[in-house]
Amino acid sequence: MARPDVPRLAAIAREGRVQILRMLTHAGSGHPGGSLSVIDILTTLYFNRLRYDPARPLDEDRDRFVLSKGHCVPAQYFCMAKAGFFPMDRLVTLRKLGSPLQGHPDRTALPGIEAATGSLGQGLSIAVGMALGLRLAGRAPRVYCVLGDGEIQEGQVWETAMSAPHLAGNGQPLDNLVAIVDYNGIQLDSFVKKVLDLEPLADKWKAFGWATLEIDGHDIAQIDKALDQADAEKGRPTCIIAHTVKGKGVSFMENDPEWHGKAPKPAEAVRAIREIAGDPLPDWAAPVVAELTALEKP
Amino acid sequence: MAAAKATRAAFGEALVDLGKRDERIVTVDADLSKSTMTVGFAKAYPGRAFNVGIAESGMIGLAAGLALTGRVPFACSFACFLVGRFETIRVSVAYTQAPVKLVGTHVGVAIGEDGYSQMGLEDIACLRALPNIPIVQPADEIEAKQAVAYAVEHPGPIYLRLTRQALEPVHDESYRFRLGVSPVLRPGRDVSILASGGTVASALQAARALEAQGVQAEVLNVSSIKPLDEEAILRTAGKTGRVVTVEDHHVHGGLGGAVAELLAEALPTPMKRIGVTTFGESGDPKGLYAKHGLDGDGVARAVTAFLDR
Numbered sequence: 257m258a259r260p261d262v263p264r265l266a267a268i269a270r271e272g273r274v275q276i277l278r279m280l281t282h283a284g285s286g287h288p289g290g291s292l293s294v295i296d297i298l299t300t301l302y303f304n305r306l307r308y309d310p311a312r313p314l315d316e317d318r319d320r321f322v323l324s325k326g327h328c329v330p331a332q333y334f335c336m337a338k339a340g341f342f343p344m345d346r347l348v349t350l351r352k353l354g355s356p357l358q359g360h361p362d363r364t365a366l367p368g369i370e371a372a373t374g375s376l377g378q379g380l381s382i383a384v385g386m387a388l389g390l391r392l393a394g395r396a397p398r399v400y401c402v403l404g405d406g407e408i409q410e411g412q413v414w415e416t417a418m419s420a421p422h423l424a425g426n427g428q429p430l431d432n433l434v435a436i437v438d439y440n441g442i443q444l445d446s447f448v449k450k451v452l453d454l455e456p457l458a459d460k461w462k463a464f465g466w467a468t469l470e471i472d473g474h475d476i477a478q479i480d481k482a483l484d485q486a487d488a489e490k491g492r493p494t495c496i497i498a499h500t501v502k503g504k505g506v507s508f509m510e511n512d513p514e515w516h517g518k519a520p521k522p523a524e525a526v527r528a529i530r531e532i533a534g535d536p537l538p539d540w541a542a543p544v545v546a547e548l549t550a551l552e553k554p
Numbered sequence: 555m556a557a558a559k560a561t562r563a564a565f566g567e568a569l570v571d572l573g574k575r576d577e578r579i580v581t582v583d584a585d586l587s588k589s590t591m592t593v594g595f596a597k598a599y600p601g602r603a604f605n606v607g608i609a610e611s612g613m614i615g616l617a618a619g620l621a622l623t624g625r626v627p628f629a630c631s632f633a634c635f636l637v638g639r640f641e642t643i644r645v646s647v648a649y650t651q652a653p654v655k656l657v658g659t660h661v662g663v664a665i666g667e668d669g670y671s672q673m674g675l676e677d678i679a680c681l682r683a684l685p686n687i688p689i690v691q692p693a694d695e696i697e698a699k700q701a702v703a704y705a706v707e708h709p710g711p712i713y714l715r716l717t718r719q720a721l722e723p724v725h726d727e728s729y730r731f732r733l734g735v736s737p738v739l740r741p742g743r744d745v746s747i748l749a750s751g752g753t754v755a756s757a758l759q760a761a762r763a764l765e766a767q768g769v770q771a772e773v774l775n776v777s778s779i780k781p782l783d784e785e786a787i788l789r790t791a792g793k794t795g796r797v798v799t800v801e802d803h804h805v806h807g808g809l810g811g812a813v814a815e816l817l818a819e820a821l822p823t824p825m826k827r828i829g830v831t832t833f834g835e836s837g838d839p840k841g842l843y844a845k846h847g848l849d850g851d852g853v854a855r856a857v858t859a860f861l862d863r
Contacts, residue, residue: 320623363650371622372650378642381612382650385619385627388604392580393624412642415612426601 260304260480268338269299269476271540273505273532275334275347278544281525281551283351286359289502289515290328293440293473294402297498298323300479301400302335310340313367319397320370320386324379325404325438326360327517332369333357341368377410379403380435384420387433387493391425398487402436406443409452414464421465421492433493434486435466438473440502444516461495473498505532522551556695558720561751562659564698565716566591569628570598571699572706578626579706582606584613589718590630590659611639618652626655626706633658633674633715640680647711648684655705656687656713662802662830663846664752665718669836674715679807681713682780688733689780691715691751694724697777700731708733715751715779719839722755724775736783738790742772745857746790746797750776750809753800753828756843759850764857771857779809784816791823798826798860800853802843805829826860828853 272295280286301321308318323332330350337344342356349355356366360374370386373379383401390397407413420430439457441448448454461468467489471478479498486494502516503509506528520528525548533541573579573595580602581592587605596603606613610631617629629636636658637643647654661674681687690705690712692698698716705712724739739754740761749757754775761771772790776782776799791797797817799810810827817823830846843849847856 316624371618371652372645375641375645378611378615378646381615381642382619382622382646382652384612385616385621386623387619388616389620389623389625392602392620395623412611412615415606415609416615419606419609419612419616423604423606 260300260476262476265299265303265476268303269296270532271338272299272331272334274529274541274544275344276330277520277525277528278548279330279333279347279350280519281522281548282348283519285351285519286330287327287517288509288520289442290325290404290438290440291331292504292506292509293500293502294325294328294438295331296474296476297402297436297438297479298331298335300476300483302339304480305483306400307397310368313341316395317397320383320399322370322373322379322383322399322401323361324373324383324401325376325407326373326379329361332361336368376404376407377412380413381416383433383435384416384423384430387430388423388425390432391428391430394426398432398434400434400436402438405437405439405441405448405454406451408437408454417461417464417466429491430493431489431491434483434496435493436496436498438500439497440500442502442511442513442516446513458497461497465492467492467494468497469494470497470499473500474504507531522548556723558722559695560718560720561692561695561698561716562591562718564695565657565702565714566594568699568702569595572703573599573602576626576706578624580604580620580625580627582613582617582620582627582629584608584610584631584635586631589632590657592628592630610635611642614639614642614654615646617654618646618650621652621654626653628655628657630657630659632660632672633677634672637674637677637680644684648686651686651710653709654711656711657716658713659716660718661715662752663834663842663848664802664839666839666842667836670834673834675804675830675834676807677715678779678803678809679811682807682812686710688712688778689715690733690778692731692777693751693754693775694721696723696725696727696729697731701777704731704733717752719752721752724754731777734778734781734783736774736776736778736786738772738786739775740771740773742770742794744770744794744796745861746772746774746794747853747857748774748776748787748797748799748809748813750779750801752802753848756848756850756853757800760853760857763850763854767858769861776809779812782812782816784820787813787816788821791817791821795823796861797823798828798857800828800848802848803829805831826856828856
């Protein structure tokens, strides 16, 4: 892959944070903390890694992306809108009755979503099955799967982690598969360390036979370099443990379990957007702020 | 007449045959390939049979991924272990609409000595609650092989419920399995007995015994539990006015539950549901069937008591 244009990707991620907050505010529910922690990873994937054509979302040669931590789908919806799968303004229909933007990813509601996730612990198994299926079909696409840290407390993840390095299709191992853990250290009830500490996490993935990398999940250059390494890995799948901050980008959300699953009120969203987009508000952010301000109850 | 054969064995044979012509077909097992009888397929096509070890949730998810990338995967285990991972079936298969062919073997108390923990007794009840998973329980070898062939073509997920034990032939070579169609095996006018899988033979035996008492029982093979052949069931209920269901499954939520739901809304008819009412247990299969009222004698007794009500 070409060297990443970090400023360009960072600008997309910044816009992503604003749109995530916009979406959640309109919806009145959803998961800001984990959407904000994962957006840099998803931006790098959608805009400097995944091969896809928004006009042909079911094309056989597309790379596959499974958001196993499905509750953070607002981040994915932004990336899909920005990429052209659907108009950006459809983002405000998140979670509304009849919207293709379901609260958790729905494969049949929205072309471009590869699997229904949201019931944590299942996405990696599907991703491994896809990687195997692609090997059996003799096709080149790669498979990427993003998991949450709380999510990997689910046993099914480890069933699949155990088998993936042993599976092969047509004699080809599943080195076409990359798992990324969004390690933001917080789950719903509290800090991961307090609920069920995952450490030593890298050791676990290594012990299960995965090539294992650890990065700063907000450093786009590091994310991209790790993906390069993963793509070059031969013989086994790769797990990238991305250290992130839950609620990244919003001072009053960062590292706070309260913001796992609570949507901001319009005034809170406006405050957050001003932090992210800067003061004075750039042209692309001003309309969003105006729109959310209008939502505020008098 | 052909020999008795377990529907799991018929399934294994059918896969080898179908697998020759359709390279999309693959199998996934959780260390029960020798029991689900996919071993034949694995031997014939070693690159297309996968064993994830004793990890049924992962197995089901893997099958979903395979289905979404162009394979026709048969995900196999004992019915209780497979459907026990209901959440993965619910989201990764059903809601995702991944066309996984789910195969649950070792159904009912008929598995015998292994006892309750290995018996599929609640699988129909669980899967009926999902909107898009047909449930097929073939009654013999001929029907089983056709059901497997149908499953390959079915444009979505599907569940096949198969026995450990050998089943006597019920159909002949002219039979054609169709989803949603339940043939009348034996016409009658006094009572309708709806059976499925291992209990079809019991229903036919009971019908013969009842005939000696002057009771003409009509017997249907309800191999398509979901979707039910509503037309056939309403027709037989309307004809006899008395419906008995018999299944090697818990008495709640299975075949009996499905039929009761239909009749209660469309044609309220006195019903008797015969099935397992407690946990299963270890024992010889014949003894277990007798104890739980699932053999010919038990069904005949229950029908007589029901008619005397």
